[in-house]
Amino acid sequence: MSYSWSSPAHEDFVESLASKLMANGVMVRLDKWDLKEGQDKFAFMESMVTDPDISKVLVICDSHYKAKADARKGGVGTETEIISAEIYGQVKQEKFIPIVVEYDANRQAVLPTFMKSRIYIDLSNDDVYGDGFDQLLRAIYDRPKYKRPELGAAPEFLDDELAAAIPVREFQALRSATEEGKPTADGLEVAYLKRFQVELGKLLVPKETTDYDDEIVASIARAKPLRDQFDQYVSMKAAFAQDTPRACRRVLELLEHILGLRTQPEGMTSYREEWFDVYRFLAWEFMLLTVAALLREQAWQTLDQVCSEVFVFHRNGDQRDRSFLEFEPYLRSLDERRNKRLGLRRISIQTDLIHDRVSASGTTFTEMMQADAFLSLRSVVQQPEGQTRDFWFPRTLLYLDGNRLPLFVKAGGGAIKAGILKALGVADAKEFAARFEKVAAALNNFDNWRMDSEFIDLRSVTNVAQLSV
Numbered sequence: 001m002s003y004s005w006s007s008p009a010h011e012d013f014v015e016s017l018a019s020k021l022m023a024n025g026v027m028v029r030l031d032k033w034d035l036k037e038g039q040d041k042f043a044f045m046e047s048m049v050t051d052p053d054i055s056k057v058l059v060i061c062d063s064h065y066k067a068k069a070d071a072r073k074g075g076v077g078t079e080t081e082i083i084s085a086e087i088y089g090q091v092k093q094e095k096f097i098p099i100v101v102e103y104d105a106n107r108q109a110v111l112p113t114f115m116k117s118r119i120y121i122d123l124s125n126d127d128v129y130g131d132g133f134d135q136l137l138r139a140i141y142d143r144p145k146y147k148r149p150e151l152g153a154a155p156e157f158l159d160d161e162l163a164a165a166i167p168v169r170e171f172q173a174l175r176s177a178t179e180e181g182k183p184t185a186d187g188l189e190v191a192y193l194k195r196f197q198v199e200l201g202k203l204l205v206p207k208e209t210t211d212y213d214d215e216i217v218a219s220i221a222r223a224k225p226l227r228d229q230f231d232q233y234v235s236m237k238a239a240f241a242q243d244t245p246r247a248c249r250r251v252l253e254l255l256e257h258i259l260g261l262r263t264q265p266e267g268m269t270s271y272r273e274e275w276f277d278v279y280r281f282l283a284w285e286f287m288l289l290t291v292a293a294l295l296r297e298q299a300w301q302t303l304d305q306v307c308s309e310v311f312v313f314h315r316n317g318d319q320r321d322r323s324f325l326e327f328e329p330y331l332r333s334l335d336e337r338r339n340k341r342l343g344l345r346r347i348s349i350q351t352d353l354i355h356d357r358v359s360a361s362g363t364t365f366t367e368m369m370q371a372d373a374f375l376s377l378r379s380v381v382q383q384p385e386g387q388t389r390d391f392w393f394p395r396t397l398l399y400l401d402g403n404r405l406p407l408f409v410k411a412g413g414g415a416i417k418a419g420i421l422k423a424l425g426v427a428d429a430k431e432f433a434a435r436f437e438k439v440a441a442a443l444n445n446f447d448n449w450r451m452d453s454e455f456i457d458l459r460s461v462t463n464v465a466q467l468s469v
Contacts (some may be wrong), residue, residue, distance in 0.1 A: 001030050002048065002079050003060035013101065014060055017123070020133065026140055029054065034090055045079050056140055057083065057095055061111050061120070062102040080114065097139060099123055126371035154362065167225045168195045175416060178240050192233075193254055199226055200282070205216070206268070206275045213338035216331075217222060217353070219278040224357060227282070231289050231362040238293035238302075245305040251290055252309050258283045259326060260313040274333040278309040285354055287327040291371035292363045294423075295407060298416075303423040307378050323377060328392045347452045351395045365399065370407045372396040377462045378424050381435040393449070397456050408463040417467060433468035 003014045011032075018028045035044050048054060068076035083096060098120035100109040109120060121139070123132045138145055170192040203219045218394040232244040232417075240246035261279040264271045294303040298432055312321045334349040346352055358365045372394040379392040410416040417429070426432040440446060440459070458464075 001028065001058045001060060002076070002083065002343055004062065004065040004076050005316060006062055006064035010062060010064075010101075017058075017060075017099075021136075021140075024137055026137070034169055039111075045387075046448075056097055056149055058081070058097050058099050058136075059115060060099045060101060061109075061115065063110050066110050066112045069114065076086055080112065083114070086211070088404060092294065094139070094302070097136070099120060099136070103255060120280075134398050146163060162206060167229050168199060170195050171229055171377070175232070175236055175395055178236055188248055193250055196226070196230075197252065197257055200279075203282075204261070204265075204275065204277050206270070206272070208270075208272075211341065212272070213333050213341065215273065215279075216277050216333055217338070220353060220357075223278065227285060227289075227357060228252075228359050228362060230286055231293075231359065234286075234290050234452065235293045235296075235363065238297040238299055241299075241302075243299040243301045244298075245301065247299065247302045248290070248294070248306060252306065252311075255283065255286060255290065255327070256311045256313060258286060259311055263313070263315040277329075277333050278333050280329040280331060281350060281353070283327045284329050284350075285357070287324065288354070288368045288371045289363055291375060292367040295374060296363075296367060298419055300419040300423040303374075304425055307375070307382075307423070307425065324375065325390055325392055327376070330393075347398055347454060348395055351398055354396065355399055365396070366405065369394075369396045370405045373405060373408065373462050374420075374423070376458055380439050380458070381432055383435070383439050388439055394458065394461075395451060398451055398454055398463065404463070405461060408466075410463065411463045411466040420467065433464075436464055436468070 001014060001063050003010070005011055015030065015032060018033075021028050029048060031041075031044065036042060049056065065076055068074050069080040072080060073076065073412055078435050096115070096118070098111055098115045099121045100111065100112040100122050103124060104110055109122070109124075111118075111120065121132050121136050122128045123136075135145075137143075139140070164217070169176065170188065174185065174188040174192045176182075177188050200223075203223055205215050205219055207215055234248075237248055258279055260281070262276045264276075278415045288345060290306065291303065294306065307324050309324065310321050311323070311326060312319065316318070329350070331350045333345075333351070338344070339346055339349055354368070355365055358368070372392075375392040376394040377388065383390065407416070407420075411420055421428065422430055426435065443449075446458055449458060
């Protein structure tokens with residue numbers, strides 16, 4: 001500890017600080033304790049600064065210390081010359097820590113000139129002493145309060161040669177503003193989604209070919225970076241937004257925009273239905289990613305709003321208003337024509353595609369299956385009176401392979417169960433059971449819910465038994 005014998009009170013302060021450090025496991029070398037009669041005080045001063053066993057030098061800065069250091073007078077002046085040489089030499093900069101114990105008339109920290117530019121610790125009064133001492137201990141023990149996060153992997157889209165230029169650069173600014181809670185986040189989100197829509201519009205490739213399914217698959221592949229970025233975007237929105245009906249307002253606007261992309265744009269003179277299957281696929285995929293993110297964050301109120309939303313779009317000149325069921329497609333171009341043309345003998349190519357597009361660092365396929373199952377269950381319990389035909393078919397459950405979905409396994413717990421029922425739009429377990437069983441009875445317990453020979457057991461997958469009690 002380097003300090004000036006300014007006054008008895010200041011000497012007591014320094015000794016008290018040294019004692020407190022010792023009590024917290026820090027070995028302190030102090031002249032009053034270590035400099036004995038007959039020893040060379042200048043050699044002691046030099047050893048304090050240059051001894052490799054000393055990891056930190058605390059410079060206790062008051063007006064007396066500043067005056068002597070700047071004038072290079074007395075013991076402080078000698079220490080200053082030694083410390084200055086070390087600071088501007090090869091010693092690590094963090095070895096020398098200024099401790100401010102006084103401010104001048106202009107409320108500027110009193111520091112000697114050679115330490116003016118250094119980050120200091122404030123122990124100038126009782127109000128700041130506690131925090132300052134904690135800061136000092138962290139510096140000594142090299143336990144910083146703010147730690148650098150782990151370095152992540154480069155985004156997968158950087159390795160995707162098919163779509164090197166597609167990811168929307170505005171997303172990085174939006175993510176930073178959202179994570180830091182900046183008021184600019186809202187405007188940045190508008191700019192991001194506007195650019196995102198432009199990139200989506202580039203995916204349509206109308207061609208008069210007999211093997212157009214190749215174009216659909218290629219266009220879906222080109223959309224992979226956009227898909228992954230949307231996954232990050234909707235996951236961020238679910239994590240940072242409050243669980244309110246307006247939380248995903250702009251997400252819903254984007255989903256609605258994608259529905260509009262499925263129809264013939266103005267100025268297009270020819271038309272084939274399958275040209276727009278890329279947007280039918282993306283609408284389905286994006287809805288699953290949205291619901292998966294909200295389920296992950298248990299944003300039950302927002303999820304109810306998504307499923308209650310009326311989506312308005314134009315098709316062939318007519319205005320349509322539809323529910324979330326509009327996002328669940330059956331793509332004959334893939335599951336029938338491509339399957340037959342190439343002899344693939346797959347139960348569902350579109351399901352294979354959505355499975356294979358999952359990124360290791362993003363939403364898992366299990367989470368997407370949970371979203372698929374939830375939307376199917378919602379379509380059942382919210383079936384309009386007198387109807388038993390408009391359902392969300394959970395085709396991704398082909399990959400479930402007998403396992404149960406974690407979210408619905410937890411449906412026996414009070415909080416998760418109550419949340420799921422809220423998101424399903426029912427008041428309680430009794431209402432849920434009545435609605436579900438009414439539809440199940442009309443459909444012979446969903447016996448025809450099959451893909452090829454595979455039975456989709458919605459009752460078991462969604463743990464209806466637990467949700468009903």
